[in-house]
Amino acid sequence: MISRMSSHRSANAEFLARSLAAVWHPCSQMKHYETFPLVPIARGSGVWLYDFEEKRYLDAVSSWWVNLFGHCNPRINAALRDQLEKLEHVLLAGFTHEPAVQLSERLAALAPPGLGHCFYASDGASATEIALKMSAHHWRNSGKPDKSRFISLENSYHGETLGALSVTDVALFRSAYGALIRQQATVPSPDWRKAAAGESAEAYALRCADMLERHFQQHHSKLAAFIIEPLVQGATGMAMYHPVYLRRARQLCDEYGVHLIADEIAVGMGRTGTLFACEQASAPLTPASGIGEKITGITPDFLCLSKGITGGYLPLSVVMTRDEVYQGFYSDEAARGFLHSHSYSGNPLACRAALATLDIFQQDDVLAANRAKAAYMNRISRPLREHPAVRNWRNIGMIWGFEVDSPHRDFSQRCFALALKNELLLRPIGNTIYFMPPYVISNEEMDLLVSRTLHIINQLS
Ligand SMILES: Cc1ncc(COP(=O)(O)O)c(C=O)c1O
Numbered sequence: 234m235i236s237r238m239s240s241h242r243s244a245n246a247e248f249l250a251r252s253l254a255a256v257w258h259p260c261s262q263m264k265h266y267e268t269f270p271l272v273p274i275a276r277g278s279g280v281w282l283y284d285f286e287e288k289r290y291l292d293a294v295s296s297w298w299v300n301l302f303g304h305c306n307p308r309i310n311a312a313l314r315d316q317l318e319k320l321e322h323v324l325l326a327g328f329t330h331e332p333a334v335q336l337s338e339r340l341a342a343l344a345p346p347g348l349g350h351c352f353y354a355s356d357g358a359s360a361t362e363i364a365l366k367m368s369a370h371h372w373r374n375s376g377k378p379d380k381s382r383f384i385s386l387e388n389s390y391h392g393e394t395l396g397a398l399s400v401t402d403v404a405l406f407r408s409a410y411g412a413l414i415r416q417q418a419t420v421p422s423p424d425w426r427k428a429a430a431g432e433s434a435e436a437y438a439l440r441c442a443d444m445l446e447r448h449f450q451q452h453h454s455k456l457a458a459f460i461i462e463p464l465v466q467g468a469t470g471m472a473m474y475h476p477v478y479l480r481r482a483r484q485l486c487d488e489y490g491v492h493l494i495a496d497e498i499a500v501g502m503g504r505t506g507t508l509f510a511c512e513q514a515s516a517p518l519t520p521a522s523g524i525g526e527k528i529t530g531i532t533p534d535f536l537c538l539s540k541g542i543t544g545g546y547l548p549l550s551v552v553m554t555r556d557e558v559y560q561g562f563y564s565d566e567a568a569r570g571f572l573h574s575h576s577y578s579g580n581p582l583a584c585r586a587a588l589a590t591l592d593i594f595q596q597d598d599v600l601a602a603n604r605a606k607a608a609y610m611n612r613i614s615r616p617l618r619e620h621p622a623v624r625n626w627r628n629i630g631m632i633w634g635f636e637v638d639s640p641h642r643d644f645s646q647r648c649f650a651l652a653l654k655n656e657l658l659l660r661p662i663g664n665t666i667y668f669m670p671p672y673v674i675s676n677e678e679m680d681l682l683v684s685r686t687l688h689i690i691n692q693l694s
Pocket of ligand 1: 356361392467496497
């Protein structure tokens with residue numbers, strides 16, 4: 234990187250050199266920054282990020298799926314300024330504060346019914362850790378200490394701390410960190426791209442649910458919980474599946490006495506078109522089911538939220554759970570209580586950002602506005618969808634994904650670099666391009682996103 238710089242260093246280059254010398258970046262082989270650019274960002278506004286020379290990038294991935302209402306949103310900024318003048322932080326053990334209480338009350342009113350207890354942490358992986366620990370500890374408190382195993386879907390992603398990695402199915406992580414973790418089993422993913430020829434997404438999801446049942450039949454006495462990314466497995470490349478799987482999973486968990494953990498860290502807060510993806514869990518529509526009307530919605534035993542919960546402003550996560558689970562810990566004995574804490578659990582500023590985010594959902598009828606945006610996007614993206622190199626076009630809510638047939642083995646890096654040249658921030662996963670833009674994206678910005686992506690695909694296919 235440094236060798237490519239001219240003697241007169243630009244503002245960007247100066248900054249990059251400092252960053253590369255001092256910052257160890259996440260999810261990165263640092264040496265790759267010698268050939269592929271690290272992008273310096275000086276400021277953000279709406280869907281746009283700007284470097285130190287005012288070159289702009291449309292943030293089509295919402296900065297790792299966190300930003301909902303644009304960068305430097307005036308309403309969230311104002312709420313944070315107000316909170317800063319009142320209380321920046323206080324520990325949540327033995328103390329309480331207005332933003333945490335209000336947020337817990339409002340989330341309980343919005344989430345699937347019955348999830349009345351909020352446990353806070355700072356990031357997504359911590360929420361996964363909490364849900365896993367809470368589930369196993371609940372079984373222990375119920376006199377079933379052997380129920381301490383977990384299962385997840387093939388290709389699942391639930392975070393990168395050691396407990397979260399144990400239910401994350403990424404080959405690279407398994408080989409690097411396998412020795413450190415108690416690896417848990419996986420069951421086949423209902424990802425519809427894996428359906429047999431001629432098999433519908435629904436039929437395939439039901440077939441996968443049968444395989445889940447077989448696993449439960451054999452292992453339920455040792456199983457604490459089944460953890461799942463509802464509707465979309467994000468990190469594996471926006472794999473989508475039929476919502477009937479969620480309903481069957483709920484039924485099977487009830488039948489076999491296994492907790493269901495819904496990891497909505499990525500898909501919660503409106504991403505899939507409903508505030509929570511679990512709201513879309515549907516019953517089979519086959520005549521044999523005897524159900525004429527679509528029944529939707531399930532309540533998991535644990536609901537994990539993070540990412541968009543603060544509108545992409547501050548680290549915050551929450552695990553919501555049912556009264557029955559909560560009561561299992563309620564006791565005179567300290568050891569029966571839930572043993573988990575983080576210094577910044579329920580930070581007031583982060584909770585206040587989350588409250589401002591919920592206000593925007595309510596005041597702007599965001600879910601309805603997003604339906605119109607998604608319809609527009611689906612209309613204008615036809616040339617992309619019908620491009621000969623594009624396969625498996627898929628969309629749910631404000632998430633789009635597709636694979637690109639390309640002769641380039643390093644497609645994702647090339648695509649990333651070419652996108653930057655075209656004012657787009659895309660982060661392909663292998664050959665999968667996805668869009669997960671902030672909800673404030675305008676029609677003109679969607680036009681630009683589609684036309685520039687088409688241009689990129691034409692060059693790389
Ligand atoms: C479904 C899911 N769970 C958990 C996580 C981990 O969240 P964090 O990166 O905040 O630790 C992610 C992050 O992408 C995720 O997509």
